[in-house]
Amino acid sequence: MRQFEISADSTCDLYVNEIEELGVEIAHLEYTMSYGDELQVETDNFTETKQYLDFYKKLREGVIAKTSILSVQAHIDLFTKLAQKGVKNLLHFSQGYGLSPTVDNARQAIEIVKESFPDIDYIAVECDTTTIGEGMLLRCGCDMRDKGMTKEEAVTVLDDIKHKIQHFVIVNDLKFLARGGRISKTSANFGSLFQVKPILEFGRDGKLKVCRKELGLKQAMKSIVNNYTSFTRNKDFPYIYIAHTDNEPLANELQDMLNEKYGIKPEIRLIGPIIGAHVGPGAVAYAFISNEERPYA
Helix, strand or coil: CCCEEEEEEEEHHCHHHHHHHHHHEEECCCCEEEECCCCCCCEEECCCHHHHHHHHHHHHHCEEECCCCHHHHHHHHHHHHHCCCCCCCCEEECCCCCCCCCHHHHHHHHHHHHHHCCCEEEEEEEECHHHHHHHHHHHHHHHHCCCCHHHHHHHHHHHHHHHEEEEEEEEHHHHHHHHHCCHHHHHHHHHHHHHHEEEEEECCCCCCEEEEEEECCCHHHHHHHHHHHCCCCCCCCCCCEEEEECCCHHHHHHHHHHHHHCCCCCCECCCCHHHHHHHCCCCCEEEEEEECCCCCC
16 A cells, blocks of 8 residues: 655656556646747647657757746645545655755645645655656655655655766757856857867756766767766666657667667657756756765765
């Protein structure tokens, strides 16, 4: 028997069939597409591969996507629905505080919903990651839920392993990082001119950092593949994924390199529009859970 249920914001980038299979509830973020003077609000709730590809096609064509955090009211709606269903114990997964204060909205909403449902005990988990990393942490929570652990026991484990989710991201077009303030416009123009590829990693503070830059795509790919030997994989939660923003050929190449060198073949996944808007089309990444903490503070 389950001791608790699980929900999350949509930046965990689960596919629609996985949401049903895992038995979790998802609160979907909204983002705004800017077509010149025309603004169109969309929902991060893709159900088909074509929707992901169309989104990145629009970014390549110059359409600007702007994201916003999940509001307090959106959390209230989610938690009220769950409380009305009779869910008494819940773990809710929010993307990392280093990227967004979404977890603050979740925690505020929990207190508001408690006024009408005083017997609920909901905990908002701050993930120190997002996209496939957040999805991994959620899956760890589901594993512990299905083993009959209490939510308090699960939170203790999650608070430990969230700092051990390693990410290695190669960004294709630096202008998207510049737009989000991650690097300067001057650095973006210089990098694009000389084919400099930044490699991003999450630090222990949950912030995405440009940890180094490599000259050319081949060198960047070798660099992130070699990173794997700096860590040992967590045997209890051996998840490992490759993710991309409409760059399947490069994702396949990365999978082949990891398989040839280490005998591992990670599942390839698409990154959704919320994080994709910030790294831009053509990016590729992989992530796994290690026994060691992230090397960057």
